[in-house]
Amino acid sequence: MKKFSHHFFFITCLFLIILSGTAMATENLYDIAYQTCVYAYPLVLTKATQLSQNxxxxxxxxxxxxxxxxxxxxxxxxxxxxxxxxxxxxxxxxxxxxxxxxxxxxxxxxxxxxxxxxxxxxxxxxxxxxxxxxxxxxxxxxxxxxxxxxxxxxxxxxxxxxxxxxxxxxxxxxxxxxxxxxxxxxxxxxxxxxxxxxxxxxxxxxxxxxxSPRKDPRFLKITQAIEKGAATPPQVVEKMDAATFFETFTELMIENPPHIQDWPIVALMSQIGIIPGKVLHFESLDENAQDALNQAVQDALKDIHVQTPIPFQDNWRFLPMFTGSYGANYMFRAAIAFTGLGANLPEDAVYPVTNLDYNSEILDGSKNYVVHFEKDQIPPTYAFWSLTVYDSEIYLIENPIHRYNLTSRQNVMKFNPDGSLDIYLQNSSPGAEFESNWLPIPSDEPFSITLRIYWPKREVLEGIWKLPKVCPR
Missing domain, CATH: 2.60.40.1610 (Domain of unknown function DUF1254)
Incomplete structure (x- = not known):
């Protein structure tokens, strides 16, 4: 009986291994290619950025x-x-x-x-x-x-x-x-x-x-795309065909190996011929693999671009944790790379952003607003904080007083008698009494604001601190 049990255990294990191998072998090529593209995107984009900066x-x-x-x-x-x-x-x-x-x-x-x-x-x-x-x-x-x-x-x-x-x-x-x-x-x-x-x-x-890093012949296609026009690095990557994208990716992995926690995706990639340390020759892949990679690049890049990795909190987009060190959360890492390559650790700085007022309506330059901080809402920081206004295209706004932001260390803002603080967002001056707290906005167009907190205190990182209200005035 004991011998039979051993044989049964061995056969059962062998059967499970065969099933597991079969499942892996029949893993959808497109799914693997899609996951690989999401995984690879930050590495390829960072190289395009380096070549762009030259x-x-x-x-x-x-x-x-x-x-x-x-x-x-x-x-x-x-x-x-x-x-x-x-x-x-x-x-x-x-x-x-x-x-x-x-x-x-x-x-x-x-x-x-x-x-x-x-x-x-x-x-x-x-x-x-x-x-x-x-x-x-x-x-x-x-x-x-x-x-x-x-x-x-x-x-x-x-x-x-x-x-x-x-x-x-x-x-x-x-x-x-x-x-x-x-x-x-x-x-x-x-x-x-x-x-x-x-x-x-x-x-x-x-x-x-x-x-010049652009002299590196391995990345000639990227260099040519950059020098041919004034394309941004994300646009350069977006215009890559599958062959350029995946060949660039494998070339980069020779000097920039995967992290130790990446072994599951590395195992998956091997099924479509992508192996760290080995340059891929796209034309050597069979037709099914090429078709899967071609379609996956188009779909993955589109999905990365429409991701909204930073959730809303009190009508602000604010993520106090997880940026700058991503583990195996590859889609999040890719989406952050696309929206703001080089995001830092939240322990060093956080950047809440909003284009909505307290009533969830789009901020409009034809109106006046006040950003109100209660006494216990003044951004808790070991360094300093600032508030900056941007136009509808997310650039700085020309204004008669050449003031583009207010900072806690550089600007003398007047606090209210109860210790609260009001910052006035409007196109024209709120009057001499409030001008120290005035941040000009564009006239007759949507705008957004960014609150930057450098070296934030624990209550910001743990979500205890509450973001201010932006109220029509």
């Missing part, structure tokens, strides 16, 4: 001024911080990042892998105002440094200042609190303090090897 590897590029209404290159531009951007290539070894002292000025060094996950972030919140140095290494780093490496750099490998990247290519986005135009020289000096150094290569030699 910055040499391992060097910072600085934006020296705040955006104005004449700037139309990005929607919903930020008037609170000045940016510095860098793209790292860790294939040749570790990169030393120097973060300068910023005194009490808010800053964030967001370090992202090519899948758009934020994996490190020296900032006012994490390391304080004194800055420091960090050694960034790739996923295949063997722990060895050149013999000429200075002792103080070697010491970085022994504590939190060693940053291990999941991918060999890295995107760094630095934000520094800007204030007014009068503070430009201060902020620009801080920007100049951000440095990147390839360990083992002298600085003078490093500067001689600058080259």
């Amino acid at each position: 910055m040499p590897d391992n060097h910072f590029g600085h934006f020296r001024k705040l955006p104005s209404p004449s700037n139309r290159d990005i929607v919903r531009p930020n008037r609170d911080t000045m940016y510095s951007i860098a793209w790292l290539n860790l294939n040749k070894g570790p990169i030393l990042l120097t973060v300068p002292e910023t005194l009490d000025r808010y800053y964030l060094v967001q370090i992202m892998d090519m899948w758009t996950d934020t994996f490190a972030g020296p900032s006012s919140r994490t390391i304080g105002p004194k800055g420091g140095q960090f050694l960034i290494v790739g996923p295949n780093w063997d722990g060895q440094l050149p013999e000429t490496t200075l002792p103080e750099i070697i010491e970085l490998t022994n504590d939190y200042r060693l940053i291990k990247s999941p991918t060999n290519q890295v995107w760094i986005m630095v934000r520094i609190e800007a204030g007014s135009e009068a503070e430009y020289p201060i902020v620009q000096k801080i920007q100049d303090g951000y440095q990147l150094e390839q360990i083992g290569i002298p600085k003078d030699q490093s500067s001689q090897t600058l080259s």
